[in-house]
Amino acid sequence: MKLFSNASVAVLTSALVLLSCSQQDDLLIDNSLAIADNELTISGKIDVPTHFYDNHGVHKHKNTKTSKASGFIETFESAVKGSYAAGTIDLTATTGIWFLDDALAGSLANDRKYGNKSIRIRNTGTLLMDFDMDNGAESISIRHAVYGTNGNSTWKLVLSYDQGVTWYDVGATVTSNQTTLNTVTFDVNDTQPVRYGVVKLTGGSNRINIDNVEIVVSSAGNDPTTDSNITFGNPSDAASDANNYFLDKPDFSLSYNNSDGTANWVSWHLSSAWLGDVPRCNCFRTDQDLPSSFYKAAKSHYTNSGFDRGHLCASADRNGTEDSNRNTYYMTNVAPQAPDNNRRSWAYFENYLRSLTDEGMELYIVAGVVGTGGTGSNGAANTINNGKINVPDSFWKVALILPNGGNDIGRVTTSTRVIAINVPNDQAISTDWAQFITTVDDIENLTGYDLFENIPDGIEAVIEAVTDGGPSI
Known part of the structure; x- marks a missing residue:
């Protein structure tokens, strides 16, 4: 100074x-x-x-x-x-x-x-x-x-x-x-x-x-921290619109779509500081933070639908405390996901991202859904629960990866690794998440979002155009 x-x-x-x-x-x-x-x-x-x-x-x-x-x-x-x-x-x-x-x-x-x-x-x-x-x-x-x-x-x-x-x-x-x-x-x-x-x-x-x-306050060294879940911006400028309604939870932030009955996107920070050994609570619950006039999905609305209650922010990304893990079971963090998508390629990608925290990395992740129409264990469907919950066409996720440290926006360069995937919401798809790698630009073109708006434009343009050569499982 x-x-x-x-x-x-x-x-x-x-x-x-x-x-x-x-x-x-x-x-x-x-x-x-x-x-x-x-x-x-x-x-x-x-x-x-x-x-x-x-x-x-x-x-x-x-x-x-x-x-x-x-x-x-x-x-x-x-x-x-x-x-x-x-x-x-x-x-x-x-x-x-x-x-x-x-x-x-x-x-x-x-x-x-x-x-x-x-x-x-x-x-x-x-x-x-x-x-x-x-x-x-x-x-x-x-x-x-x-x-x-x-x-x-x-x-x-x-x-x-x-x-x-x-x-x-x-x-x-x-x-x-x-x-x-x-x-x-x-x-x-x-x-x-x-x-x-x-x-x-x-x-x-x-x-x-x-x-x-x-x-x-400046901290010594580069110890992992629990940082903001929306450091790099609000991708859709979510606020009070019913189909772009902003919710800020302690463990993630999201944009809710009342017409679809699911989130548009969920954003969260991941480092080893968030992780522990708390078991899954499997306690799916209605999100009462939504306005009283909004549709609120319940656990039973997915029963016998042929689709999993698919987490956007993964349960295992928030197992440091019981409260943190329970928060991932709000139904606003869930969308109808084909079992082969949820339990295979999507889960393997989640596991890979968490493994990076063991290497001293922290990640900023945004996941969401797009389109209408998927194939679950009961066959194809556009909606569930009598048309109240949209079945997405695909699930997408982007992850920006940095070594643990401070001033995260200032540390992003044109060499910063970013991985983007877009996985069809269908059965019998590849178990190798690397088969679904795309670019952030492609996800933005598909959704209309600006996923890393707080990064300087010159750097943002470079990293969002890169197709990661990520490892297969």
Whole structure:
């Protein structure tokens, strides 16, 4: 990290006076004014690489991590603050005390958020940590969007090395202009005690939402980790559409298709850190996280259909804990799969990918279904359960493979190995998964998805065009 002196950049020294204006803001908020007691003085600028990602961007940690020692994702789900007046929220159960001015914990329909709450900031408001990362930080990622249909606003990341006495601008200015939460990541690489914050700069009474603030602490060596399941992007820009509905589970992320009764795709991270010796639970269950109006498949809907309840995210890829394994048995992670597909070529490919984790590799995997019409043990069919569940024409899977390490997007090169297969959903097919190898480009052309959107375009174009020469079984 390079710290510029005040003399080197004309705009380094400035003062931001934080005050709230009278602005009625939905029925949740009263009409009280909030005026900060002190000024936040920006004493310099720190130049760091700043990366902008669409959709859910780069999550480097599994969502359950909430440790200041190992890094965290603060989701603000337990935040309680209904007024824009300057004050604090106590989130010591997950991270620490946060100071908000001209900001509140928003839970309205217009608040852009992953769960039930996010932080809403207006005018020149702030969201500041009132605690330090004692061992520094490698990066900080922030998810941001405009509130409701508000206009554009800009904001900055700030940091302090002296417990909030002196603050510095960090990295590039960020513009919030989308109604979907996007991600900005700052590679801060701090090695001393530090705290961070967000300062809204422009946009006046336009409001922004901030959610899932993630701080990554540098770890020694290249030990395997449980990383985000959607690091390389949201392939179909899944959100709230019934046939492209986004679900984020602790063990995988997916796009659900209500018309088909199955997922479009499921995305997950795989390393030896996810693996253990927990046995299969064989506990298929309806996914109650779907909206009440959606079709919800049950285990019995596949009975005597001639098709297996085929996992997309494999059960054996999540056998580190009982909860993790049970999560793979949600019916949203299942599609009607021909037994010879599921138990042979598909299973052998799953086994091969897991074997790579024994060689010190981590993998980012996306699997899905496409088309209509397969052949099960009872013969050909287009649907099961009285037409409510689509039988796919084929099952596809892509895997991006890296040595264990950090900064996974930054480590992808034109030589990074990527394997893609597309297996017909039929009986009596080859048991050799290598017979079904294709390219990522072919899968994208078939589905219309963008499978690795967060990789720089030049690198992405090369690796997605390669046909892997993978081993046969």
